Amino acid sequence: MTDNTPHLKVDPALLKRRNAAEKRFRFYGLAAVMTAVLVLCLLLTSIVSKGYTAFQQTYILVDIRLDAETIDPKGTKRVEDLAAASYRGLLRNALREQFPGVEGRKDKRALYGIVASGAEFDVRDAVLNNPKLVGTTATIAVKSSDDVDSFYKGYIPRDVPESNRKIKDRELVWLDTLSADDRIVKQFNVDFFTHGDSREPEEAGILGAVIGSLYTLAITLALCFPIGVLTAIYLEEFAPTNKWTDLIEVNINNLAAVPSIVFGLLGLAIFLNFMGLPRSAPIVGGMVLALMTLPTIIIASRAALKAVPPSIREAALGIGASRMQTVFHHVLPLAMPGILTGTILGMAQALGETAPLLMIGMVAFIADIPGSMSDAATVLPVQIYLWADSPERGFVEKTSAAIMILLAFLVVMNAIAVILRKRFERRW
Known part of the structure; x- marks a missing residue:
């Protein structure tokens, strides 16, 4: 019996071109996906590499004499009285005692500048959390300044001329002394999640x-x-x-x-x-x-x-x-x-x-x-x-x-x- 069914004749060259076109389309699609993934990874890597350090904050351990006459002269130990006391002078006195050789108004201002402008509130919070510290000398972790924090996070190099960095040589000496005494610590930056905005970057939160x-x-x-x-x-x-x-x-x-x-x-x-x-x-x-x-x-x-x-x-x-x-x-x-x-x-x-x-x-x-x-x-x-x-x-x-x-x-x-x-x- 003769088979009269017509048979399609496929041009081998045309079939080859079609297969090649399909392979190219798959390659272009895969390349587009991989390019998008690569760009996304680069973006996320850039963001994370610049931002993960914000979840840590550099603190300085300072021995502060919590004078009862200054903090609570009436001896009431009420929260309102303890919160209203001035702790800035106590903190500055502690820094001067830590570095007794610092003289002159300019040098003292630079010494006070290694801690954050709101570091006195760290002292206040420590006293409020434990009123028994009043009248004693306590080691309290206070927030460092933005420049000191950036220095210990590696954003301010020390092997450049003094005129090209914010941390000056005298401040490097003080920081090296504190580091040698294990008084420089890094802690999780809780304030970033519990504070509002601030003009000072070390105090700003979300x-x-x-x-x-x-x-x-x-x-x-x-x-x-x-x-x-x-x-x-x-x-x-x-x-x-x-x-x-x-x-x-x-x-x-x-x-x-x-x-x-x-x-x-x-x-x-x-x-x-x-x-x-x-x-x-x-x-x-x-x-x-x-x-x-x-x-x-x-x-x-x-x-x-x-x-x-x-x-x-x-x-x-x-x-x-x-x-x-x-x-x-x-x-x-x-x-x-x-x-x-x-x-x-x-x-x-x-x-x-x-x-x-x-x-x-x-x-x-x-x-x-x-x-x-x-x-x-x-x-x-x-x-x-x-x-x-x-x-x-x-x-x-x-x-x-x-x-x-x-x-x-x-x-x-x-x-x-x-x-x-x-x-x-x-x-x-």
């Missing part, structure tokens, strides 16, 4: 910015989540299809692409100038970021609602459920994982925004920890911006460390979004 970010994001979430989800439900499930709903959809999609600084200008014009709300307050920042995040949440929520199969709606309506019951009892719970994922990603975007907050005054120097949503505050991205513009060497590592904290928040938020999607996602 607690104020973290609290401000939490307040701002709480306002943002409270406003944009219910409004965004309800808007998506109406447009997807209840709104008639006409030119007005088409216009609304087009504007929502366009708003998602508007530069964030435009929302800052809107907040400046409406919330500050027209409504008279407090400048640089988390409540205003949250309202501005809510306006910016709303389009993202609406689009993500509509996509999640649209992904629910029509059979769910038809089954609910078939057993007598009303349209509202169908949406809120059946469609919305099934779409909630996608809605939550879009919301968390929108909040992560809001967490990293700086431009709209600059327009409403959250770029101001705020040293106090905000106690409410109407207090003046700043947020992590703005704090990073402020520190990056500071000339002191200590703020360089603080900037990188704050970026690490911000990246950690973003990674956690994105991880939560992935977990929610994997946990509740249903395939149809």
Whole structure:
């Protein structure tokens, strides 16, 4: 029996070219992925290498005579009296006793400069934690100055001419003496997580910015989540299809692409100038970021609602459920994982925004920890911006460390979004 089935004739040269093109495409794709990973690793390495030292602080152990006549002349030992005492003179006396050969106002000023400007508060905290130290001579660890801290972290070399480094020869002699006596120690920098901003890099911390970010994001979430989800439900499930709903959809999609600084200008014009709300307050920042995040949440929520199969709606309506019951009892719970994922990603975007907050005054120097949503505050991205513009060497590592904290928040938020999607996602 003759086989009349036609056979395809493949040109070997053409097949070879096709296989070669496929291999090249795979190579280009792999090269693109590897390049992206390499750039990301270089970026993270640069940030971590500059910022990890901020989690340590250099301290100097000083023997301080805690004179009772100076600290607690009335002998009450009340916390208020101990906290109000002047500890700067006691600390300076201890430094002069440590180096009795230092004479002259200029040399004494340089000696006092090896400790931080707020080192007296380290002495005060030690006394408050243990009032029994009053009247004794105690060895207390006080924070070193920014230059001394940078020197022991290797940022200020000693093998350069004296005119080219901030630590002078006489200060090197004092520091070498302290090191020989094991009076230079490094400790975990707790103050970085418990202090607000400061003009002195050794005293600056991120607690104020973290609290401000939490307040701002709480306002943002409270406003944009219910409004965004309800808007998506109406447009997807209840709104008639006409030119007005088409216009609304087009504007929502366009708003998602508007530069964030435009929302800052809107907040400046409406919330500050027209409504008279407090400048640089988390409540205003949250309202501005809510306006910016709303389009993202609406689009993500509509996509999640649209992904629910029509059979769910038809089954609910078939057993007598009303349209509202169908949406809120059946469609919305099934779409909630996608809605939550879009919301968390929108909040992560809001967490990293700086431009709209600059327009409403959250770029101001705020040293106090905000106690409410109407207090003046700043947020992590703005704090990073402020520190990056500071000339002191200590703020360089603080900037990188704050970026690490911000990246950690973003990674956690994105991880939560992935977990929610994997946990509740249903395939149809």
